[in-house]
Amino acid sequence: MLDFAALPTVDPMLPRPFRVVRVLRETSDVTTLTFEPADGLATIAFGPAQMGMVGLPGLGEVPISFSSDPADPSQLAMTIRRAGAITSALVDLSAGDSVSMRGPYGTEWPMEAAEGHHLLIVAGGLGLAPLRSAIVTALRRADRYRSISLVYGRREVSEVVFADDLAAWEANPAMSMHLTLDRADPDWSGPIGLVTSRMDAALLDPASTTAMVCGPDVMMHAVGADLTQRGVARGKIWLTMERNMKCGVGLCGHCQFGPLFICKDGPVLNWATAGPFYLIAEV
Amino acid sequence: MKRAILAPTDLDNLIAVLSERGFEVLGPTLDSGVVTLSSIDSTADLPEGIRDEMSPGRYYIKATSDGELFGYAVGPTSLKPTLFPSRRQVWTTENTDQGIIFRSSVPDLRPVAVIGARPCDAAAMAVQDEALLGGPYIDTDYARRRRDLFLVVVNCTRPASTCFCASMGTGPAVSEGFDIALTELKLDTRHFFVAESGSERGQEVLDQLGLDPADPDDEELVRVALEVAADSMERTLDPVDAYSVLRAQPEHPYWETIVERCLTCANCTMVCPTCFCVTTEPVTSLGDESAGEERRWDSCFSLDYSFMGGSPVRETVESRYRQWLTHKLSTWFDQFGTSGCVGCGRCITWCPVGIDLTEEVRHLREQIDA
Ligand SMILES: Cc1cc2nc3c(=O)[nH]c(=O)nc-3n(C[C@H](O)[C@H](O)[C@H](O)COP(=O)(O)OP(=O)(O)OC[C@H]3O[C@@H](n4cnc5c(N)ncnc54)[C@H](O)[C@@H]3O)c2cc1C
Ligand code: SF4
Numbered sequence: 064m065l066d067f068a069a070l071p072t073v074d075p076m077l078p079r080p081f082r083v084v085r086v087l088r089e090t091s092d093v094t095t096l097t098f099e100p101a102d103g104l105a106t107i108a109f110g111p112a113q114m115g116m117v118g119l120p121g122l123g124e125v126p127i128s129f130s131s132d133p134a135d136p137s138q139l140a141m142t143i144r145r146a147g148a149i150t151s152a153l154v155d156l157s158a159g160d161s162v163s164m165r166g167p168y169g170t171e172w173p174m175e176a177a178e179g180h181h182l183l184i185v186a187g188g189l190g191l192a193p194l195r196s197a198i199v200t201a202l203r204r205a206d207r208y209r210s211i212s213l214v215y216g217r218r219e220v221s222e223v224v225f226a227d228d229l230a231a232w233e234a235n236p237a238m239s240m241h242l243t244l245d246r247a248d249p250d251w252s253g254p255i256g257l258v259t260s261r262m263d264a265a266l267l268d269p270a271s272t273t274a275m276v277c278g279p280d281v282m283m284h285a286v287g288a289d290l291t292q293r294g295v296a297r298g299k300i301w302l303t304m305e306r307n308m309k310c311g312v313g314l315c316g317h318c319q320f321g322p323l324f325i326c327k328d329g330p331v332l333n334w335a336t337a338g339p340f341y342l343i344a345e346v
Numbered sequence: 347m348k349r350a351i352l353a354p355t356d357l358d359n360l361i362a363v364l365s366e367r368g369f370e371v372l373g374p375t376l377d378s379g380v381v382t383l384s385s386i387d388s389t390a391d392l393p394e395g396i397r398d399e400m401s402p403g404r405y406y407i408k409a410t411s412d413g414e415l416f417g418y419a420v421g422p423t424s425l426k427p428t429l430f431p432s433r434r435q436v437w438t439t440e441n442t443d444q445g446i447i448f449r450s451s452v453p454d455l456r457p458v459a460v461i462g463a464r465p466c467d468a469a470a471m472a473v474q475d476e477a478l479l480g481g482p483y484i485d486t487d488y489a490r491r492r493r494d495l496f497l498v499v500v501n502c503t504r505p506a507s508t509c510f511c512a513s514m515g516t517g518p519a520v521s522e523g524f525d526i527a528l529t530e531l532k533l534d535t536r537h538f539f540v541a542e543s544g545s546e547r548g549q550e551v552l553d554q555l556g557l558d559p560a561d562p563d564d565e566e567l568v569r570v571a572l573e574v575a576a577d578s579m580e581r582t583l584d585p586v587d588a589y590s591v592l593r594a595q596p597e598h599p600y601w602e603t604i605v606e607r608c609l610t611c612a613n614c615t616m617v618c619p620t621c622f623c624v625t626t627e628p629v630t631s632l633g634d635e636s637a638g639e640e641r642r643w644d645s646c647f648s649l650d651y652s653f654m655g656g657s658p659v660r661e662t663v664e665s666r667y668r669q670w671l672t673h674k675l676s677t678w679f680d681q682f683g684t685s686g687c688v689g690c691g692r693c694i695t696w697c698p699v700g701i702d703l704t705e706e707v708r709h710l711r712e713q714i715d716a
């Protein structure tokens with residue numbers, strides 16, 4: 064028998080009001096917004112790779128990863144790219160504007176399980192957003208990892224997000240950086256090629272590596288297959304996935320990927336769990 | 347639990363007792379040529395003598411003069427629209443001096459009693475309970491409606507040709523999740539119901555009706571009627587085999603054959619008593635500048651459903667049909683521990699081109715084995 068008295072009564076679909084306190088235009092299409100709660104209650108504390116449903120009343124809400132340092136919830140931020148109506152309106156917000164917010168939802172990067180390993184972080188484009196929280200978390204306790212490497216691939220030089228962070232990470236001896244551009248560009252003197260072309264240099268010891276990967280589906284598929292072939296255990300290759308999400312809490316059905324709900328079983332999943340479904344077209 | 351005998355006039359008393367207890371009583375009624383669920387005041391509102399005849403893509407109503415009150419199987423309306431409305435307001439905003447406030451839209455609801463739900467409807471409700479109340483997050487609107495529901499199930503003595511609950515283990519007799527279960531028996535000389543309670547309040551209500559106990563002969567009549575009903579079912583589905591068939595070969599060329607038939611109209615998902623997919627829609631009110639959010643039933647057959655990064659993940663017809671069938675019969679087990687199908691056959695009846703999932707599973711099994 065169901066014990067109705069024991070069930071929660073607060074609707075998980077009810078958002079809270081948050082206010083934009085800072086706007087950082089990363090590129091013409093990407094903005095990092097920093098938020099504070101506008102209801103006088105505590106802000107959202109999240110773990111690396113968790114997401115929130117952020118929206119504008121009357122327009123709708125979308126899933127976006129928190130991109131700030133999880134250790135400092137007072138700087139709660141999201142880095143958003145203009146895709147369609149809702150993200151465009153979010154990207155164009157100014158300090159003082161209000162948004163609706165729910166979260167945090169979903170699984171986190173396995174920061175602790177990865178301790179004692181080489182940490183290989185692979186980002187494609189804006190895939191760096193949900194990885195930024197992993198990087199800052201790892202750097203704070205860099206001695207717990209055998210090494211920390213970032214492989215970051217972009218399509219255009221102008222696509223660069225987190226420019227200040229990238230500069231700081233370049234200068235940080237704990238961090239080994241492998242930047243690449245998909246195709247040649249007069250403004251770029253670094254390596255050309257997909258992220259997989261940097262693995263020879265970035266992957267130190269497959270047997271003791273934990274990889275954290277985020278980018279477009281095709282890129283994650285390629286990296287998952289490549290790292291597996293190079294000897295990284297499927298269960299140690301972690302991805303964060305995107306799927307259409309209307310609720311974020313396992314109640315709307317939209318985010319299904321095979322038997323998985325990306326909003327609650329993911330977005331962070333390992334290649335052993337998610338890999339088999341990547342092989343099925345239109346799953 | 348002790349069984350009691352309920353005469354058709356006692357059924358009127360049952361309706362009256364439930365209304366007195368504050369319930370809005372819903373029951374099967376004949377409306378625009380289908381048996382559906384609406385408010386009833388007495389047994390006079392029930393579709394007396396009505397039969398429903400169904401086959402893939404077909405539904406007919408036939409009138410008889412035999413006076414049976416529940417002599418049909420299932421119309422398109424399950425308990426789903428009552429417990430999980432097709433459209434509901436989720437929240438609205440209010441602009442205050444302190445800024446914007448979000449308020450849950452919690453409607454005033456009168457508790458509902460349903461008389462004449464089918465065993466498969468009760469089974470479907472249990473499936474939705476798991477999906478919507480299993481947590482960690484729950485559908486609080488469903489929880490309220492569900493908590494307040496008083497459920498009188500009427501067992502099936504006349505399954506339709508599209509029913510396959512016996513093979514799914516969900517009917518034609520209800521086993522749990524009800525307050526009162528009735529079996530209607532219409533003999534040459536007697537018309538009565540054998541009643542059984544499934545909850546404390548169900549027993550309380552039966553006690554209030556002051557019924558005579560059923561004698562062993564009547565109980566035997568019920569047993570036989572339900573056994574005959576189970577044996578008469580033409581269709582079967584083996585839920586455990588379906589689980590593995592659909593898991594086995596998602597890219598089998600068989601799926602492409604569905605393209606020639608499936609219209610992606612989403613009818614199957616709308617009449618399915620367990621489908622719970624929804625989407626959200628913003629609403630704005632020009633008058634007071636408030637905004638809100640509505641939730642409405644969605645379907646994995648729509649292109650918007652899987653829209654991501656400029657295009658749908660599931661663009662082809664076969665990928666959308668495969669998603670529906672695989673979720674219903676296979677991944678549902680992985681997610682919630684049971685099949686997502688209860689064997690009510692509604693998707694077979696209401697599919698405009700008569701696609702029959704029991705046949706699809708059989709064909710797929712044959713192709714894989716070949
Ligand atoms: C777990 C997760 C984390 C994400 N993190 C970020 C992030 O950090 N930064 C960022 O810029 N974007 C992120 N996205 C993608 C972002 O949600 C989409 O860009 C956004 O939904 C597009 O909405 P739109 O209305 O502006 O675009 P449109 O293209 O008009 O989309 C219409 C609708 O389709 C759906 N949709 C479209 N694209 C996506 C998508 N990629 N993922 C999910 N739903 C989609 C949404 O419901 C959207 O409202 C994330 C998505 C997920 C699932
Ligand atoms: S599927 Fe079973 S329980 Fe449902 S209407 Fe048919 S016979 Fe009755």
Ligand code: FES
Nearest residue numbers: 311315316318326
């Ligand atoms: S986003 Fe609604 S179920 Fe996952």
